[in-house]
Amino acid sequence: MALSDLSVGAQIPEVRVTPDKYLTARYAGASGDFNPIHIDEDFARAVGLPGRILHGLWTMAQVARAQTDAAGGPEHLKRLSVQFRGMGVPEQEVIVSGTVRESADGRVTIDTVAEQDGKQIIRNAEAVLAL
């Protein structure tokens, strides 16, 4: 996809990724976020969760990757804001999609979401790309 294809109404290519069983442990190490709700099944259940949940910021990184892949590199991503809702879980596919809402003065604004099992786990997200 070329930057010039990011016209109003265009969809960016989807990012589909299935976090494996050990992803939350690798992301905890990579990010420094060792909150046990992400890495300890027993702890997560004890605090009322279905099991270990994904780090919201890992999911946000998938949303960011969808934008930088669409734009052709990290230098184009100028802003990303997201709302976290519900929770993501390992071993189920996460799908990031996005639609160009606005394009003006070399800047493109994209409405984007991340879904898992039909539910939005990141919603009302907005990305700004500089061309």
Next chain:
Amino acid sequence: MPVNTKAVGKTYEPTLYAVGREKIKEYARAVGETNPIHLDHLAARAAGYADVVAPPMFAVVYSAPSVGPPIFDPDIELNFAMMVHGGQEFEWGPLVVAGDEIVTTASVKDISEKDGRGYYVFESVSTNQRGEQVCRGTWTNIVRGV
């Protein structure tokens, strides 16, 4: 119980983060990056960068330590056990590459209450060794049952 808003505007001691090549690669692999400029210093150099390039969301790694002190500040009385990460925004400047040294200063942007939930908004501003602002983060934490 109303939320305590006296810390709004408070600024904390800056944190310093030295960006390492292997750390960027570890992070890039964990989030599934495939662009070689994040994974291979030779590819990054061929693309005109001094070393491997941090993916934008690597901002979490260098700036998150700065928002620990406000979260646990007794002036704020944030109930950490009931806290969820409600929202996040990053605004980026020049790209960060391995070898950079990033200084981040956090502040309390807003504290408010709505429908029994407390909204605690922290801001982090990160600059590199040349004084360029590489990232501004807005961290919205929601505390149930305030």
